[in-house]
Amino acid sequence: METKKCPYCGEEIPAKATKCKYCREELPKDDIPMDTSVKYERSLGNQIWIIVMIVVIAIYYVLKLIV
Numbered sequence: 216m217e218t219k220k221c222p223y224c225g226e227e228i229p230a231k232a233t234k235c236k237y238c239r240e241e242l243p244k245d246d247i248p249m250d251t252s253v254k255y256e257r258s259l260g261n262q263i264w265i266i267v268m269i270v271v272i273a274i275y276y277v278l279k280l281i282v
């Protein structure tokens with residue numbers, strides 16, 4: 216069985232454990248594949264662009280109303 220060290224108490228625990236049985240701390244999921252975080256960052260970047268576009272369009276309409 217694969218084991219890893221608990222980042223909180225340093226005891227050997229099963230690699231698939233979500234909680235340490237020694238200190239009962241919840242363990243961070245450090246075995247997430249890299250491409251998942253990349254996809255998350257990409258979707259976050261897309262969301263920022265959508266927000267920027269909405270703000271630009273809103274400013275355009277506000278300026279049109281003033282003029």
Ligand SMILES: [Zn+2]
Pocket residue numbers: 221222223224225226235236237238239240
């Ligand atoms: Zn622990």
